[in-house]
Amino acid sequence: MVSSKGISVESVVSFLENLAANPSSIPASLREDDKLRKRLLSAIPKLVPELEIPVEVGQRLFYSPLELIAARVAVDLDLFNIFKASPTPLSTEEVAKRTGKSPNPHLLTRILRFLASVGMVREAGTGVWSSSHYGNNLSGEGEYAGIKSTMDNCVLAGFAIPEYLRRHAFNPPEAHEDTPFGIGNREGSEEPTFYEWLAKRPQNARDFNVYMEYHRTGVRTWLDRPEIISEIKDALEKITEGKKGEEKSVAFVDIGGGIGHQCKALRTKVPEFKGKIVLEDLKEVVATAEPGEGIEKVEVNFLQGQPVKGAASYYFRSVLRNWPDPSSRTILGYIRDAMDGDSLLLIDDLVLPDQGAHRYETQLDLTMLAVLNAEARTEAHWKKLLSEVGLEVKDIVFYEEDAREGVIIAKKMVN
Numbered sequence: 585m586v587s588s589k590g591i592s593v594e595s596v597v598s599f600l601e602n603l604a605a606n607p608s609s610i611p612a613s614l615r616e617d618d619k620l621r622k623r624l625l626s627a628i629p630k631l632v633p634e635l636e637i638p639v640e641v642g643q644r645l646f647y648s649p650l651e652l653i654a655a656r657v658a659v660d661l662d663l664f665n666i667f668k669a670s671p672t673p674l675s676t677e678e679v680a681k682r683t684g685k686s687p688n689p690h691l692l693t694r695i696l697r698f699l700a701s702v703g704m705v706r707e708a709g710t711g712v713w714s715s716s717h718y719g720n721n722l723s724g725e726g727e728y729a730g731i732k733s734t735m736d737n738c739v740l741a742g743f744a745i746p747e748y749l750r751r752h753a754f755n756p757p758e759a760h761e762d763t764p765f766g767i768g769n770r771e772g773s774e775e776p777t778f779y780e781w782l783a784k785r786p787q788n789a790r791d792f793n794v795y796m797e798y799h800r801t802g803v804r805t806w807l808d809r810p811e812i813i814s815e816i817k818d819a820l821e822k823i824t825e826g827k828k829g830e831e832k833s834v835a836f837v838d839i840g841g842g843i844g845h846q847c848k849a850l851r852t853k854v855p856e857f858k859g860k861i862v863l864e865d866l867k868e869v870v871a872t873a874e875p876g877e878g879i880e881k882v883e884v885n886f887l888q889g890q891p892v893k894g895a896a897s898y899y900f901r902s903v904l905r906n907w908p909d910p911s912s913r914t915i916l917g918y919i920r921d922a923m924d925g926d927s928l929l930l931i932d933d934l935v936l937p938d939q940g941a942h943r944y945e946t947q948l949d950l951t952m953l954a955v956l957n958a959e960a961r962t963e964a965h966w967k968k969l970l971s972e973v974g975l976e977v978k979d980i981v982f983y984e985e986d987a988r989e990g991v992i993i994a995k996k997m998v999n
């Protein structure tokens with residue numbers, strides 16, 4: 585069979601088969617050309633369901649949670665790091681020894697066999713295993729934290745979405761305390777929400793915070809758009825005009841900034857940055873943060889107020905997606921009251937397109953529903969939300985195309 589461009593379908597399939605069987609033969613140009621690589625990554629998953637027959641759909645879809653579940657077991661046994669560190673393939677017995685946990689050898693074989701069948705390890709021979717590109721991509725502290733945080737903190741909430749929607753007759757309430765997470769994670773009344781639940785579980789909280797620090801490593805961030813820094817510098821000049829010492833004024837407040845990774849990243853990227861940098865988060869999060877020199881830590885519950893007044897910029901990254909509109913109005917209302925006429929509000933978040941949202945965006949949106957009864961918003965939704973609390977959008981600077989991450993720059997409305 586010959587395609588419209590004269591290439592035989594047989595040769596395309598053989599070419600792809602060969603790449604899959606011998607990953608070292610993947611041309612460097614494909615790994616290095618990000619646009620081309622992403623085109624292929626986007627095409628293959630769309631092609632798979634087009635080619636399947638029903639029984640194959642079932643095999644793929646019904647068992648898909650097992651990939652994450654097995655990865656979680658692999659993390660407990662440190663398998664990805666063990667294989668990455670080993671220059672030669674390892675027998676099952678040797679793997680068992682290196683885990684230090686004496687796993688039952690038969691059970692370990694079953695786990696390894698599953699991991700090999702999905703590509704997370706390689707089967708180098710019968711009962712002999714080695715690292716794979718997929719498994720290596722999952723090794724390391726940040727990846728481990730991501731697997732643990734997703735499995736231990738979020739997955740049960742996701743599984744509870746259908747039950748939650750049935751209970752609410754497919755009309756979810758606006759209250760941020762009423763969530764699928766509440767059904768899936770069986771929280772007590774003293775810990776009604778995800779963050780209160782985390783506060784009582786230090787290991788879960790640590791995994792979540794490390795994952796938050798790590799999860800955008802290697803992709804573009806707001807700091808790759810110099811015009812945002814210029815806007816903050818201009819705002820700082822305006823708010824300090826006529827006053828002595830820009831250094832004493834607050835240039836940047838990272839609200840819900842976790843353990844301070846964006847504050848640190850800003851200091852590193854713009855060492856000459858003038859004015860104070862402030863990290864705000866809940867008491868228990870700020871207590872574990874070590875943002876480094878020149879970054880002030882402030883304990884804040886942003887549902888109750890904003891202590892830093894008249895800063896040049898107030899920055900939220902991946903925070904407002906955690907809150908439904910009524911709570912977001914409360915949070916933003918406190919910021920509006922703290923803002924000067926020249927202060928900037930910077931919302932670093934997803935801005936969904938009206939049509940054709942990417943899978944990265946839609947899966948994040950439903951995760952927000954699951955965990956926090958919240959959502960990812962479209963541009964029109966953001967504009968409406970901000971205008972409801974007296975703020976107006978001046979600009980939206982996108983820095984990541986696939987998942988339309990961008991910074992919404994807003995100011996106080998002039999009456």
Ligand SMILES: C[S@@+](CC[C@H](N)C(=O)[O-])C[C@H]1O[C@@H](n2cnc3c(N)ncnc32)[C@H](O)[C@@H]1O
Nearest residue numbers: 779796840841842865866884885886887901902
């Ligand atoms: C999704 S994380 C984002 C963290 C960080 N901005 C980032 O981009 O990695 C949301 C953050 O909001 C914080 N948070 C949740 N509820 C809060 C509250 N009521 N007051 C202040 N911070 C809160 C959490 O502790 C967490 O660090």
